[in-house]
Amino acid sequence: MHKDLVAALDIGGTKIAGALVDGGGRIRLRSRLPTPAHEDAETVMAAVATVLGELSRSPLWARARAIGIGSAGPVDASAGTVSPVNVPAWRDFPLVSRVALAAGGLPVVLVGDGVAMTAAEHWRGAARGCRNALCMVVSTGVGGGLVIDGRPHPGPTGNAGHIGHISVDLDGDLCPCGGRGCVERIASGPNIARRALEHGWLPGPDGDVSAAAVAAAARAGDPIAVASFERAAQALAAGIAATATLVEIETAVIGGGVAGAGEVLFAPLRRSLRDYATLSFVRGLTVAPALTGADAGLLGAAATASRIARNTGSARTVGRC
Numbered sequence: 636m637h638k639d640l641v642a643a644l645d646i647g648g649t650k651i652a653g654a655l656v657d658g659g660g661r662i663r664l665r666s667r668l669p670t671p672a673h674e675d676a677e678t679v680m681a682a683v684a685t686v687l688g689e690l691s692r693s694p695l696w697a698r699a700r701a702i703g704i705g706s707a708g709p710v711d712a713s714a715g716t717v718s719p720v721n722v723p724a725w726r727d728f729p730l731v732s733r734v735a736l737a738a739g740g741l742p743v744v745l746v747g748d749g750v751a752m753t754a755a756e757h758w759r760g761a762a763r764g765c766r767n768a769l770c771m772v773v774s775t776g777v778g779g780g781l782v783i784d785g786r787p788h789p790g791p792t793g794n795a796g797h798i799g800h801i802s803v804d805l806d807g808d809l810c811p812c813g814g815r816g817c818v819e820r821i822a823s824g825p826n827i828a829r830r831a832l833e834h835g836w837l838p839g840p841d842g843d844v845s846a847a848a849v850a851a852a853a854r855a856g857d858p859i860a861v862a863s864f865e866r867a868a869q870a871l872a873a874g875i876a877a878t879a880t881l882v883e884i885e886t887a888v889i890g891g892g893v894a895g896a897g898e899v900l901f902a903p904l905r906r907s908l909r910d911y912a913t914l915s916f917v918r919g920l921t922v923a924p925a926l927t928g929a930d931a932g933l934l935g936a937a938a939t940a941s942r943i944a945r946n947t948g949s950a951r952t953v954g955r956c
């Protein structure tokens with residue numbers, strides 16, 4: 636049993652990554668192609684099939700017991716379909732059945748990328764050993780997922796925990812999702828940069844107007860850059876506190892490029908949490924940076940596949956919680 640592997644696919648708007656992963660979370664083989672995001676549906680699927688084909692030509696493939704897919708959302712895990720915002724040709728695309736066909740009938744399981752990142756952090760990262768946690772990716776967008784009662788909780792369609800699109804500002808700006816005042820509309824990298832520029836922040840001589848550049852300016856003491864990160868931290872804190880109050884999470888794990896800002900984000904986030912997480916049962920809430928980095932999608936897809944492959948033991952770990 637310990638020699639069993641699972642196959643993992645991480646499908647996003649820029650890359651399609653595949654891997655064979657063992658029960659200890661070690662990636663034994665990788666494959667990767669850029670996503671032909673603006674091509675037709677079959678061209679995108681052909682890229683997925685090529686990635687799978689590279690894996691299946693390995694002698695290791697014979698040990699694969701299941702395939703896990705983490706995909707940019709929205710996904711519908713109950714229908715086996717995906718409609719990634721950044722891949723316009725895929726709308727209700729039947730990814731699960733197509734992957735099953737391409738992979739010779741192994742069982743296939745699909746989750747959204749936020750849920751996949753959560754499964755990865757619960758298996759091998761900062762939420763290891765946690766009974767109840769919220770894991771978030773804060774980058775171009777804001778996504779997330781939940782661990783409840785010691786297990787990732789994908790929800791019926793694989794999207795549960797999508798904290799980026801809960802409102803923390805009732806009369807706030809319209810969000811591309813159709814809502815108003817969403818966490819993502821305030822805390823994503825592009826929105827941190829936009830707000831800093833709108834308030835008069837001037838980029839350096841290289842003209843870099845990314846959130847990372849705003850973070851560097853904040854680290855150097857630029858008050859407008861600091862304020863933009865404080866506002867993002869406030870939105871994240873309100874969303875995290877609401878989640879903790881609803882389902883009693885013990886920790887919030889935050890990954891993604893914006894989390895790379897480090898204390899520029901985490902210090903005001905911890906301060907703001909004290910303003911919003913006020914009830915006795917949420918005051919002990921902690922926040923921690925994610926640990927699984929760029930492999931979060933693959934590891935999370937693998938963790939999810941391990942569960943259906945009944946690779947017992949792989950997701951049972953003792954950790955910080």
Ligand SMILES: [Zn+2]
Nearest residue numbers: 800810812817
């Ligand atoms: Zn929204």
